[in-house]
Every structure is written in structure tokens, then in C-alpha cells.
Amino acid sequence: MRRITVFGATGSIGESTFDLLMRQGGREAAQVVALTGGRQVARLAEQARALGAEVAVTAYDDCLPALREALAGTGIEAAAGAQALIEAADRPADWIMSGIVGAAGLVPGFRALRHGTTLALANKESLVTAGPLLLAEARAHSARILPVDSEHSAVFQALVGEDMAAVERIIITASGGAFRDWPIEKLAKATVAEASTHPNWAMGQRITIDSASMFNKALEVIETYEYFGVDASKIEVLVHPESLVHALVGFADGALMAHLGAPDMRHAIGYALNWPERSHLPVARLDLAQIGRLTFRAPDLDRFPALRLAREVMATGGLAGAAFNAAKECALDGFIASRIGFLDMAAVVEETLAQLSSCGGLGKAPGSLDDVLHMDAEARRVARQIIDTRT
Numbered sequence: 080m081r082r083i084t085v086f087g088a089t090g091s092i093g094e095s096t097f098d099l100l101m102r103q104g105g106r107e108a109a110q111v112v113a114l115t116g117g118r119q120v121a122r123l124a125e126q127a128r129a130l131g132a133e134v135a136v137t138a139y140d141d142c143l144p145a146l147r148e149a150l151a152g153t154g155i156e157a158a159a160g161a162q163a164l165i166e167a168a169d170r171p172a173d174w175i176m177s178g179i180v181g182a183a184g185l186v187p188g189f190r191a192l193r194h195g196t197t198l199a200l201a202n203k204e205s206l207v208t209a210g211p212l213l214l215a216e217a218r219a220h221s222a223r224i225l226p227v228d229s230e231h232s233a234v235f236q237a238l239v240g241e242d243m244a245a246v247e248r249i250i251i252t253a254s255g256g257a258f259r260d261w262p263i264e265k266l267a268k269a270t271v272a273e274a275s276t277h278p279n280w281a282m283g284q285r286i287t288i289d290s291a292s293m294f295n296k297a298l299e300v301i302e303t304y305e306y307f308g309v310d311a312s313k314i315e316v317l318v319h320p321e322s323l324v325h326a327l328v329g330f331a332d333g334a335l336m337a338h339l340g341a342p343d344m345r346h347a348i349g350y351a352l353n354w355p356e357r358s359h360l361p362v363a364r365l366d367l368a369q370i371g372r373l374t375f376r377a378p379d380l381d382r383f384p385a386l387r388l389a390r391e392v393m394a395t396g397g398l399a400g401a402a403f404n405a406a407k408e409c410a411l412d413g414f415i416a417s418r419i420g421f422l423d424m425a426a427v428v429e430e431t432l433a434q435l436s437s438c439g440g441l442g443k444a445p446g447s448l449d450d451v452l453h454m455d456a457e458a459r460r461v462a463r464q465i466i467d468t469r470t
């Protein structure tokens with residue numbers, strides 16, 4: 080039986096993965112090795128029981144007693160903390176979902192690659208912060224990374240059997256998020272509750288707010304750049320409010336291959352789970368006659384400066400992606416805590432990059448994961464200082 084581990088099992092990606100595993104036969108069809116979560120230990124224990132996992136891991140030490148209690152008498156091991164996440168990554172598995180949110184997902188996923196696993200990568204931050212290192216690690220250990228972010232899964236699918244040399248452009252779509260049509264004056268006063276509602280997708284709060292600020296799309300442009308290895312000038316963002324076309328690939332002969340599907344992450348997760356085959360998935364089928372029309376427009380870089388910053392990050396290269404992501408995570412924390420306003424998030428990230436750039440070293444290629452983690456910590460320190468001066 081295939082051995083499977085899910086990092087971030089209690090989150091939005093994790094729950095969709097859990098749903099598919101259960102539908103595909105649960106413990107009868109797969110040997111579930113490890114399930115990991117954070118504070119939702121009751122749910123983590125429930126999932127571990129349902130799938131007969133070998134071990135359940137919470138990221139937080141103070142959650143361990145509750146997890147142990149919830150798993151008492153089941154024979155399922157309970158563990159906690161950063162080291163336990165690494166040990167979970169070291170348990171041999173054929174397929175691993177990387178579904179932790181934020182840079183916290185980098186180390187466990189990176190570690191799993193050394194065992195030659197197939198890593199289904201939802202955690203876009205891994206590629207943004209350490210793309211070249213991650214891909215090199217996969218190559219070194221004959222491991223495989225399959226993209227799970229909906230746009231990147233769509234591009235991956237459009238590229239099957241194609242020659243990368245014939246790719247003229249990659250277009251990833253953006254819903255435009257909660258504030259697609261808001262004027263800039265209104266954006267300045269946007270609340271956390273308003274930013275936490277996505278027009279089309281049901282996702283975790285952090286990516287939902289990133290979608291509203293377009294930081295999600297900014298991360299995804301860099302993710303495209305790192306994963307598919309195309310020149311930054313070939314990557315375009317297209318606002319598509321319906322979120323039915325997920326990406327398009329343009330070829331040398333002028334053909335545009337589009338990927339369409341319902342806004343349901345079980346498609347991209349299921350594709351990675353069943354790859355290289357396609358199996359039935361419980362996602363809605365599109366009735367295009369009923370839908371009638373699809374709309375597209377160019378993104379507005381004045382209201383959503385994150386997209387402009389992503390271009391600067393790609394031009395700088397090296398450790399700029401790690402700094403960008405870390406500053407963005409701190410700015411997002413600041414917004415969620417109502418310490419800074421919605422538009423301040425981009426200002427904090429831009430200022431952090433400017434300060435780090437003036438110190439030099441932002442464009443230096445990381446020699447190891449330690450270099451990435453060091454830049455991550457440094458960018459958080461600078462971003463927090465900037466947030467402090469604004470509050």
C-alpha cells in the first residue's frame with residue numbers, strides 16, 4: 080500500500096486532502112504515516128483515528144497533552160514541536176502533502192525530499208523562499224515535486240507532453256480577491272473581516288487576506304518563476320473574477336492552452352494524488368452554456384502594489400524571495416492584529432526590502448537552507464521594527 084503523510088492536515092488544504100483519502104478508501108487503500116496540525120488537536124486526533132495514522136504531530140509543545148489525551152488507547156503515537164515535524168518527514172512515505180501555511184512549511188517539506196518522496200506542494204512559500212535549493216534537493220534524491228496551487232497545477236497539466244522551449248508565456252489568473260472593485264480610498268479602511276472573505280474559494284484566513292491584497296498572486300508569480308524556470312518577462316497575471324480558468328500557457332505557434340475547472344482544491348490535490356493517472360474526482364462539472372460568459376481584465380498595479388514588488392524580487396533574485404515572504408507574513412500578522420491598515424501591508428514589505436537592500440546581500444544566492452532561514456529571521460526583525468514605528 081502507498082504510504083502517505085499530510086503536513087497541515089487540519090487546514091483547508093489538509094481537510095480537502097483528508098476528504099479525498101477517505102473517499103479513495105481511507106485506511107484500506109493507503110498506509111497513513113503521519114498527520115500534522117497546529118492548535119486544532121481534537122480534529123487532528125479525529126483524522127488520525129479515521130485514517131489509522133502511525134503518528135499525529137502538533138506543531139506546538141503546549142498542545143501535546145491534549146493530543147495525547149485525544150489519542151489515548153488508540154495506539155497512535157503523539158508528538159509535538161519543530162523536531163517532531165522533522166521526524167515525521169523522516170518517516171518513509173511515497174506521497175506527502177505539504178499543506179502547512181507560511182514559511183513554517185519549508186523545513187519539513189525540504190527534509191522529506193531527501194527520502195526520494197513525491198511532494199505535493201501546496202505550500203507556495205517553499206518555492207518563493209528557497210526555490211533553487213528545493214528543486215536541487217529533489218533532483219539530488221530523485222524526489223518529485225508536484226504543484227498543488229491551483230494555477231500551477233493548471234500550468235503543469237497544460238504542459239504535459241510539451242517542449243518548454245516552445246513556451247512563449249504563462250498566464251496565471253487572479254480572482255481579484257475581496258476588494259477587486261474597491262477604490263483605493265476605501266481600501267485604506269478595509270477591515271480584517273472584510274478581507275477574510277473570498278469571492279470564490281474557501282481557504283484559510285491568511286491566504287484569503289493575501290488574495291485580497293494580491294500578495295497571494297505576487298507569491299504565485301514568483302512560484303511560477305521558480306517552479307517552471309521561465310524568464311520573468313514570460314509570466315503574466317490576468318484578473319478573471321469567475322475563477323474558472325486557472326491558468327493558460329501560450330506557445331510559439333500562438334496557441335493558448337487553458338485549464339478550466341470548478342473552484343475546488345480537490346481537483347489540484349486529486350490530480351497530484353492520482354498522478355500520472357486521472358481518476359474520478361468529486362468536483363462539480365462546469366456547464367459552460369449555463370455559465371455563458373467568462374471575463375478577463377488587466378490587474379491594477381496602483382491599487383495592488385504587491386504585483387510590482389514581485390517583479391522587483393525576481394529581478395533581485397537570491398534571498399529576496401525569503402525576505403519578501405517573511406516581511407509579508409509579519410505585515411499580515413500586523414493587519415490581522417489591527418496594528419496596521421490594509422494598504423500598510425505593501426508599504427511595510429517595500430520598506431523592509433529597501434532597508435535590507437541597502438545593507439547588501441539581498442541578491443546573494445543562498446548556499447544552504449540556513450542562509451534562507453537567517454534572511455527570514457532578519458526580514459521579520461526589520462519588518463516588525465517598521466510596524467512598531469507605524470503604530
Ligand SMILES: NC(=O)C1=CN([C@@H]2O[C@H](COP(=O)(O)OP(=O)(O)OC[C@H]3O[C@@H](n4cnc5c(N)ncnc54)[C@H](OP(=O)(O)O)[C@@H]3O)[C@@H](O)[C@H]2O)C=CC1
Nearest residue numbers: 087089090091092116117118119138179183201202282283
Ligand atoms: N487553502 C487553499 O485553497 C490553498 C492553499 N494554498 C497554500 O497551502 C498552504 C496551506 O493553506 P491553507 O490550507 O489555506 O491554510 P490553513 O490556515 O487553513 O491551514 C494551515 C495548516 O497548517 C497548520 N499550521 C499553522 N501554523 C503552523 C506552524 N507554524 N507550523 C506547523 N503547522 C502549522 C495548521 O494547523 P491548525 O489549523 O491545527 O492550527 C493547519 O493544519 C499555504 O501555503 C497556502 O498558500 C495554495 C492554494 C490554495
Ligand SMILES: CC(=O)[C@@H](O)[C@H](O)COP(=O)(O)O
Nearest residue numbers: 228229253254255256290295
Ligand atoms: C485556490 C488557489 O490556488 C488560490 O491560491 C487562489 O488562487 C486564490 O485566489 P486569488 O486568485 O484570488 O488569489
Ligand SMILES: [Mn+2]
Nearest residue numbers: 228229230299
Ligand atoms: Mn493559487
